[in-house]
Amino acid sequence: MATREGLFFDNSNSVLQRGLPCQGAIKPLTNNTDERVEFDVIIVGAGYAGLTACRDVCTAGEYWRGSRSAILINRAAGFSVLLLEARDRIGGRTFTTEVDGHLYEMGGTWVHWNQPHTYREMSRYGLTDLLPSHDRTFGLDSCTVHLNGKTRNVSHETAHAMTEKAFRLMCDVDGELGRSVIPYPHDPHFNPEAKYWEALSVAQRLDQIRTQISDDEAAILQARLSSIYGADMDKAGFFDMLRWWALGGYTMDGLYETGDDFKLPDGQSSFARHFFDETVGTQKLIYCFDTVVQSVHDNGRAVCVNDKWRAERLICTMPLNVLCDVKFEPGLSAQKLQAMKGGNINQGAKVHLEVSGSGHRSWSSAIYPVSRACSMSGDGLTPAGNTHLVCFGSNKEFTSPEDDARSFAADCKHVQEIDILKTIWHDWAKDPFAKGSWCMYPPDFSFKYLATLQERAGNVLFANSDWASGWRGYIDGAIERGTLAARDVATELRTSRCTAG
Amino acid sequence: MATREGLFFDNSNSVLQRGLPCQGAIKPLTNNTDERVEFDVIIVGAGYAGLTACRDVCTAGEYWRGSRSAILINRAAGFSVLLLEARDRIGGRTFTTEVDGHLYEMGGTWVHWNQPHTYREMSRYGLTDLLPSHDRTFGLDSCTVHLNGKTRNVSHETAHAMTEKAFRLMCDVDGELGRSVIPYPHDPHFNPEAKYWEALSVAQRLDQIRTQISDDEAAILQARLSSIYGADMDKAGFFDMLRWWALGGYTMDGLYETGDDFKLPDGQSSFARHFFDETVGTQKLIYCFDTVVQSVHDNGRAVCVNDKWRAERLICTMPLNVLCDVKFEPGLSAQKLQAMKGGNINQGAKVHLEVSGSGHRSWSSAIYPVSRACSMSGDGLTPAGNTHLVCFGSNKEFTSPEDDARSFAADCKHVQEIDILKTIWHDWAKDPFAKGSWCMYPPDFSFKYLATLQERAGNVLFANSDWASGWRGYIDGAIERGTLAARDVATELRTSRCTAG
Structure with missing residues (x-):
C-alpha cells in the first residue's frame, strides 16, 4: 500500500519520487457501496x-x-x-513509510508513558514495547554545535549542560521551576495568574534572562526552540514552552524524554x-x-x-x-x-537522511542562527548499516522539493562531513490539509x-x-x-x- | 448507603462506631434473582x-x-x-466515606495526570477537575519534625530541603538520578542490570549514603519512607522506592506530586x-x-x-x-x-483526624523513629471549619480499634497541641480481604x-x-x-x- 504523500529524493542521482509506501493508506478509498447518505x-x-x-x-x-x-x-x-x-x-499529521526495510516517521513520532491518552491506548492494543531513538554506543558519540557562525565538536554532556542551564533559567519563572504558574498542566489556566506569562513571546522572555547566559548558551537554546516551535522567536508564544516544560515534569530531561526518546517499533x-x-x-x-x-x-x-x-x-x-x-x-x-x-505558527520542517555508514548513529548537532536545519540527531540504523538522521529546520522560503533536499543537505554538510544517500520527508507547511506542523x-x-x-x-x-x-x-x-x-x-x-x- | 467497613472513634466520648456511609456500598447485594450459574x-x-x-x-x-x-x-x-x-x-482498597458533610478517603486517594490508566478513565468519565490536598494559606504554615527524640518547628521549605537532599542521594544510584537503571519505569526490568539494586533493602541502601547526610536528614527521610512502605527499613525492598522515583520523573517533587497532591473532589x-x-x-x-x-x-x-x-x-x-x-x-x-x-510487606496505617479550628490546615509533621504515627498533614477543612489531618503510621502491634485511635492521638499530641474531635480510618492490615495496604x-x-x-x-x-x-x-x-x-x-x-x- 502507498500514499500519494511524502517525498523521496535520491541524492545519488537527484531523482525525486512523490508518494511513499504506507500501511495507513486505505484501498479501496470507500466502503460506501450503497451510496448511503x-x-x-x-x-x-x-x-x-x-x-x-x-x-x-x-x-x-x-x-x-x-x-x-x-x-x-x-x-x-x-x-x-x-x-x-x-x-x-x-x-493526519502522522504517517510511517518503509523504505528499503527501514521505518521513517514523517510526522508525529515519539510517545511516552506520561501521555495518558496515548499510553492507555498503546496498552490496550498491546503496544507498550518501546524503541529508544538514542544510542550512545557508536563512533562519533558527540554533538557538533554551529553557534553564532562558529563550529565546534563537544561532548553530549557539554551540549546538555549548556542547553539545560539556559532552558531552566527561561522556565524558572517563579523560583519553583514553573510549578506555581502551571500546577496542573492538563488545565493550563488552572492558575489565572499564568496569563502574565502567556502574553510574552519567547524573544521577550529570552531578553529577561539574556544577561544570565552566554552567547553560546543563548544560541544553543534557540536552536532547540527553533526545532520546537518551527517559527521565529518573536512569533512564538512563551507559554507553550512553559506548558511543555510543566508536562515534562518541570525538567528539561523530562521534556526531552517525553517528546524525543521513545518510538513505536512498528510505527x-x-x-x-x-x-x-x-x-x-x-x-x-x-x-x-x-x-x-x-x-x-x-x-x-x-x-x-x-x-x-x-x-x-x-x-x-x-x-x-x-x-x-x-x-x-x-x-x-x-x-x-x-x-x-x-x-498554529509552526511552519517547521522535519527531514530524514540516510547517510553512509554507522558512524553518525550517536551523533547530534545544533545550529543557530537557522537557515534551513537547526538540529540533526541519529535516530536508527538502516538494514544496509547506514545511519538514519532525523533533522528539524525552518520552512521560511517555500522552495521546490529538490531545493528543499539540497538546501538541507548543504546545511548538514556544512557542519559535518557526511555522505547523504537519501532524503525522505513530507512538507507539512505546504500540505493543504495541515498548513503547518504540530500546533504551537x-x-x-x-x-x-x-x-x-x-x-x-x-x-x-x-x-x-x-x-x-x-x-x-x-x-x-x-x-x-x-x-x-x-x-x-x-x-x-x-x-x-x-x-x- | 453504608458499608460495614471503616471505624469512627468519637474522641469526645470515646464511643467507637463500626461501619460508615459509603457511595460504593451495593444494595441489594446481588442481582442474580434467577440463580444463574x-x-x-x-x-x-x-x-x-x-x-x-x-x-x-x-x-x-x-x-x-x-x-x-x-x-x-x-x-x-x-x-x-x-x-x-x-x-x-x-x-477494594479504596473507599470514600462522608462524615458530617466531609469526604474521607479510607484507602487509595491521590491521582495524577502521569498515571495514564487512571487519568484516561477520569477523562472518559469527565472527572478531570482535581482538588489539591495542600493549602499554604492557613495559620501554622510549617512542619513540626520530631526526629531522634527532639521536637522542633521548621518551615516547609527547610523540611523539604532536608528530605530532598537525602532522597536524591538515596535514588541517585548512577549519577543520572536513576535514569540509566530504570529508563522505562513501566517496564522496570528493561535494564537487566537493575537487578543489583533490587537485591538491596532500604536499610542497606541507607548505609551506603549514611556518611553523606546528617542524623536529622536520615531521620526525616526514614519518616517519609516509613509512610511509603508501612514497614521497617530492613524489610523494605529499595527497588520499589527507586521505581516510584522513576515514575515520578526522577525527582522528589515529582514523586510527591504524583502520590500525595491531587484528589478527586467527589471521592x-x-x-x-x-x-x-x-x-x-x-x-x-x-x-x-x-x-x-x-x-x-x-x-x-x-x-x-x-x-x-x-x-x-x-x-x-x-x-x-x-x-x-x-x-x-x-x-x-x-x-x-x-x-x-x-x-506485600505494607502493614502501614492511615488515619484521619478532625481537629478543632482551621489553624492546622497548612501544617504537617514528620516523626522518626516511629511508634505509631510517622507523618501528619493538613488535607482539608470540614464544613464545621475544623482541620482534616491525614496521618500515616505503623501497625506493628495489633491493638483494639479504641487503642488504635488513642495511640495515634497520643503520638500526634506529643508533637503538637491539637484538640482531636474525631478519628476515622479502616484497618487494612487486619482486613481479611486485603491483609495489608498498597503493595510494596x-x-x-x-x-x-x-x-x-x-x-x-x-x-x-x-x-x-x-x-x-x-x-x-x-x-x-x-x-x-x-x-x-x-x-x-x-x-x-x-x-x-x-x-x-
Missing part, C-alpha cells in the same frame, strides 16, 4: 482525533447511564458513523490502523477517503455536508489552520473566526482563544489536538479531544432517543 | 482491577479483529460476566461507581457481593467457583496477601506459591516473582495492582492489569467461538 454521526478527518472519535462512537451505542437514578436502556445497535477524509490514508501508521481496524470491525463505519469537505450546513436538527451527507451530529477534527477552508452555515462566531487566523501558539492566544476553539457550534463539535487541554500538538491531545467529543455525542444521541422513544 | 467469564473482586475487567469484558463482545487479513465477525451479544466480591461494596467511591454503573448498564453483568471465594476448580475446559458457578475463564483480582486463602485445583505452580508468601515488595522479589505473578494458570488469569508493571500499588496499576486481562479473555473467547462456529 444518512448517518447518526459524521466525523471529518481520520487523524488520531477522528479515529478515536469514530471508534468510541461506533462502540458506544449499547447502553445509557443517566444520573444517579440510573435509567438504563439497552440498545441493540450502536451509532452509525460516516468518516470523511481528504487524504488517501489515515493518521505510527500501525498504531493508527489498530483504531481504524477495530472500528471497521464493528460494522458501523462507512468511510470515504479522498473526500474534501467544503460545506457544513446545520439546520438545528441535522447537519448536512457538501449538500450530500446528513447526520444528527458532526465532529470536525480538521486542524486549526485549515478550518477556514470550510463554509459553515450558520457562520461560526466572530470569536472563533478570529481564533482560526494563524493560531503565538503570544497572547491560549487565555483568549482556547475555550473558544473547544466550543461547539450547534450540532457541530470540534476535536483536534490543536486545542487540547493537555498535550496540545501531540498525538495525546488528539486522542483526548476525540474521546471527549465522542462521549458528548453518544450521550446526547442516547438522551434524545430516550426522550423521543 | 453459567457465565462466559467470572471475575473475582470488585476493586479497580475487577471493575475495569468487568466493564471491558461486558463491552468487548461486538467484533473480532484478527490478523492483518482481518476476519471480521459481528457478534450481536457481548460476553456475560459474574462478579463475585467478598465485601459489601465496590472499590474514589464515586469514580469506582462510574465503572460499575457503566457495566450494569450493559445488562451483561450479574453480581454477588458478600460472597467469599473459597475454591476455584479448572478442568481445562471450564472453571468452577465454590462448586457452584461455572465459566470459560476466570479473572482473579484478589490481592497478593490473600491469594493463599483460595483453594486452586489444580494447584498453582511452586513458583507462584512461593511468590504469594508475604510479597521486600528485597530481591521483583526480578524473581513479578513475571510469575502476572502469569495465568490455565483458564484462570490474575489481575491486581500488586503485580502491575507500571504504577504497582496504585489505582493506575489495578486498571492496567484489569484492562490486559479483559483484553486477553475477550480475544480468546472470540477466537474459540470463531473456530467452533
